[in-house]
Amino acid sequence: MDKGKILYLAKGFRGRAKNCIRIARERVEKALQYSYRDRRNKKRDMRGLWIQRINAGTRLYGVNYGEFMHGLMKENIQLNRKVLSEIAMHEPYSFKSLVDISKNAFPGNKVHFFVASKKPAALIK
Amino acid sequence: MLAMASPRSTASTPCTRLHSSVHISNLDKPSSCHISLKSHFTPKFQVAENRIVAKAPCRSSKIMHIRCEEIYAPGAEEMYIPEEFRQIYEEIEKLGPAILDKTWYPKGVDSDNTKKTWYIVDATDKVLGRLASTIAIHIRGKNLPTFTPSVDMGAYVIVTNAEKIAVSGKKRTQKLYRRHSGRPGGLKEETFDQLQKRIPERIIEHAVRGMLPKGRLGRRLFTHLKVYKGPDHPHVAQKPVPLPIMDKRIMIKK
Numbered sequence: 001m002d003k004g005k006i007l008y009l010a011k012g013f014r015g016r017a018k019n020c021i022r023i024a025r026e027r028v029e030k031a032l033q034y035s036y037r038d039r040r041n042k043k044r045d046m047r048g049l050w051i052q053r054i055n056a057g058t059r060l061y062g063v064n065y066g067e068f069m070h071g072l073m074k075e076n077i078q079l080n081r082k083v084l085s086e087i088a089m090h091e092p093y094s095f096k097s098l099v100d101i102s103k104n105a106f107p108g109n110k111v112h113f114f115v116a117s118k119k120p121a122a123l124i125k
Numbered sequence: 126m127l128a129m130a131s132p133r134s135t136a137s138t139p140c141t142r143l144h145s146s147v148h149i150s151n152l153d154k155p156s157s158c159h160i161s162l163k164s165h166f167t168p169k170f171q172v173a174e175n176r177i178v179a180k181a182p183c184r185s186s187k188i189m190h191i192r193c194e195e196i197y198a199p200g201a202e203e204m205y206i207p208e209e210f211r212q213i214y215e216e217i218e219k220l221g222p223a224i225l226d227k228t229w230y231p232k233g234v235d236s237d238n239t240k241k242t243w244y245i246v247d248a249t250d251k252v253l254g255r256l257a258s259t260i261a262i263h264i265r266g267k268n269l270p271t272f273t274p275s276v277d278m279g280a281y282v283i284v285t286n287a288e289k290i291a292v293s294g295k296k297r298t299q300k301l302y303r304r305h306s307g308r309p310g311g312l313k314e315e316t317f318d319q320l321q322k323r324i325p326e327r328i329i330e331h332a333v334r335g336m337l338p339k340g341r342l343g344r345r346l347f348t349h350l351k352v353y354k355g356p357d358h359p360h361v362a363q364k365p366v367p368l369p370i371m372d373k374r375i376m377i378k379k
Contacts, residue, residue: 049228049273053272057270060268082225085228086225087225089229
């Protein structure tokens, strides 16, 4: 790659890495390596984020992620985690019905306790 | 529907009308988010002579919006759909925008500090670590389905009666809090007991800080924790709600 291309790719870098070709060349090479690696990592990270969001959404109803997914698998609901997390955020009533389906299919093993007067935040009944 | 004759136009087929916005505004107990659906379609086709100007989406909801990407700027949404494809769009249009395609990322308004919930918890006779864990989860926002690691989506937490926090076993006399002044020989230690007499708020702050992420965002999250000695706090105007605790072992066993 010629200098011009490298310095173009080095826009926004810190210090001399955006101006001086010798330093910029190293940083740009590293940046391209990171972007190659992270195109693959992004898929993993996103899935982790969806799972965290679904977990939070189901715990509002006293079900954790593992039990929820097990119940869905039993019912052969093939919604993927991306869609489930979006439903949990934007379509609360639909998500509640999914949680109910899962609870019917797999009621779980634990019994949940609540501290005396402290109830969880308002749930959709 | 304005009919504007353009000199080039030949076909005079009517265009399908796209509705502009659908509202879900019937959530009585908004425990989670509320959205206003807007039409998703970008004008990909050439504009025909019958221009349809979709109405600007109205934001009449008083509850927090989760906004989908606003591709439809008012005045720009004219779309001509050739006849063979019209059927598809007529069906899709009724389903609403394709919000499921892209993972949602919060906008500035979604993480607005003035709209956040305030929680209050009384630390009397609660186990230190278990309480700190619950607090940290709420401050970070991990209990919300809108959790985003890079954005501050959590709530504020007020802790009162900080000097009455409890620990199990012999920690009261044996747990050490250490700090270093930076100079050689500058390691200072004090026990839980001594620190509780001196600065009781620091115990809970230390515990929660250790459970929040370390970094720029973590330091900002830490400022959302307000710890007070005694039962009073100056945040009555924020109308704090009791913190929901799901841990069944949070009270100290005597």
